[in-house]
Amino acid sequence: MKVVVIGAVAAGPKTASKILRLRPDAEVTVLEKGEFVSFAGCGLPYYLSNVVKEQKELLSTPIGVPRDPAFFRKVKNVRVLIRTEALTIDRKSRQVEAKNLQTGESFSLPYDKLVLATGAQPIIPPISGINHKKVFTLHNIEDCEAIRSVLANGDKKAVIIGGGLIGVETAEALVRKDCSVTIVEMLPQILSVLDWEIARQVELHMRSKGVEIRTETKALAIEGTGDEIRCVTTDKGEIPADLVILGVGVRPNVSLAKEAGLEIGGTGAIRVNRRMQTSDLDIYAVGDCAESRHLVTGQPCYVPLGSTANKQGRVAALNICGLEDSFPGVLGSMVCQVFDFTVARTGLSEAQARDAGYDVVTCLVPGPDRAHYMPTAKPLMLKLITDRATGRLLGAQATGPGEAAKRMDVAATAITAAMTVDQVSKLDLSYAPPYSPAMDNLITASDV
Numbered sequence: 001m002k003v004v005v006i007g008a009v010a011a012g013p014k015t016a017s018k019i020l021r022l023r024p025d026a027e028v029t030v031l032e033k034g035e036f037v038s039f040a041g042c043g044l045p046y047y048l049s050n051v052v053k054e055q056k057e058l059l060s061t062p063i064g065v066p067r068d069p070a071f072f073r074k075v076k077n078v079r080v081l082i083r084t085e086a087l088t089i090d091r092k093s094r095q096v097e098a099k100n101l102q103t104g105e106s107f108s109l110p111y112d113k114l115v116l117a118t119g120a121q122p123i124i125p126p127i128s129g130i131n132h133k134k135v136f137t138l139h140n141i142e143d144c145e146a147i148r149s150v151l152a153n154g155d156k157k158a159v160i161i162g163g164g165l166i167g168v169e170t171a172e173a174l175v176r177k178d179c180s181v182t183i184v185e186m187l188p189q190i191l192s193v194l195d196w197e198i199a200r201q202v203e204l205h206m207r208s209k210g211v212e213i214r215t216e217t218k219a220l221a222i223e224g225t226g227d228e229i230r231c232v233t234t235d236k237g238e239i240p241a242d243l244v245i246l247g248v249g250v251r252p253n254v255s256l257a258k259e260a261g262l263e264i265g266g267t268g269a270i271r272v273n274r275r276m277q278t279s280d281l282d283i284y285a286v287g288d289c290a291e292s293r294h295l296v297t298g299q300p301c302y303v304p305l306g307s308t309a310n311k312q313g314r315v316a317a318l319n320i321c322g323l324e325d326s327f328p329g330v331l332g333s334m335v336c337q338v339f340d341f342t343v344a345r346t347g348l349s350e351a352q353a354r355d356a357g358y359d360v361v362t363c364l365v366p367g368p369d370r371a372h373y374m375p376t377a378k379p380l381m382l383k384l385i386t387d388r389a390t391g392r393l394l395g396a397q398a399t400g401p402g403e404a405a406k407r408m409d410v411a412a413t414a415i416t417a418a419m420t421v422d423q424v425s426k427l428d429l430s431y432a433p434p435y436s437p438a439m440d441n442l443i444t445a446s447d448v
Contacts, residue, residue: 123248
């Protein structure tokens with residue numbers, strides 16, 4: 001069996017490696033347009049801030065072995081071709097036309113099964129001056145190294161366009177590098193995946209750390225002369241800047257799939273079934289290029305995350321090898337660090353639940369994340385979103401310096417199981433004063 005995988009960051013290597021574990025006789029070739037494979041993209045802000053000290057840590061296994069083409073050949077028996085671009089897919093003859101970007105050589109690869117793991121690409125807003133050499137995204141290792149180089153030369157006034165997860169995490173990284181940071185966000189709040197009460201807590205905390213946040217503000221142009229940027233012009237005035245980072249979001253990279261005539265979903269990502277098959281059943285799509293299904297609404301959604309990519313890659317591999325497996329969907333669960341706050345959410349936001357037609361009841365419950373008398377206790381704000389008619393838990397959000405991640409993980413499990421808040425309030429969660437109040441924050445919120 002010949003398998004070609006296009007893309008080698010998260011879902012692609014996961015799919016390829018699992019196929020070879022199940023079918024050691026398979027011939028698996030992975031094509032990667034860039035230089036780096038299987039790198040930890042979610043770790044880029046922490047490499048930018050020097051929390052992660054060396055680039056190689058983002059490219060290594062937990063025991064420090066570099067994940068390079070030689071590693072995949074020796075350990076996984078997977079052939080990885082870097083600096084190699086897939087140009088077209090010929091579905092009729094089952095071939096991928098590719099080009100070695102170093103030599104210029106073009107060649108064809110036959111396949112029995114094809115996996116698209118082409119990922120996502122940063123959204124570049126149509127702003128004057130957007131192509132200036134000191135305007136960056138933070139999408140790959142090359143981006144990160146370019147930003148580090150500019151910072152090393154003394155540029156310290158940074159403007160981030162976009163207040164989503166990428167923008168917020170990058171803001172913290174730049175503050176840690178002694179930059180002055182301004183976030184420009186068109187919407188009334190940062191972190192639009194959150195409800196306004198939780199987002200407002202995060203915004204106030206970021207301001208307390210020196211980040212200037214300008215919501216309901218539209219970036220119009222990036223002004224500068226030669227190699228230097230002078231300012232970002234907005235509809236509410238100018239903001240001085242030495243460098244600009246775009247954190248507007250990402251969109252699925254589906255150009256190859258479109259050209260091959262594969263079906264694209266309403267979200268703009270490649271439509272797949274639960275086996276991760278596209279409209280051509282011999283072609284699979286996994287990771288940030290593929291559409292998902294929301295576990296609460298049952299509707300298609302697009303939530304690009306490394307955790308989802310790896311799970312989808314495993315499902316695709318099992319099915320390619322003749323086994324039965326399916327990917328049920330996602331809840332949009334996320335967690336991020338914002339200085340000494342944690343921000344987490346899962347399921348539907350209040351706004352999403354109302355848009356989906358639910359008669360919504362919510363609660364906002366503050367409390368210590370462990371027994372209040374413990375010196376390690378820290379405050380946590382927790383919000384639950386429920387359906388009035390059934391009591392079903394639909395969503396949860398949390399922020400504060402307290403432990404939020406484990407509460408969101410329990411909430412995600414409860415939402416997946418369609419539990420009501422009455423059921424959640426009686427869960428037998430572990431308790432000891434260093435870890436939780438006697439009535440865990442999630443249980444207290446469910447009671448409220």
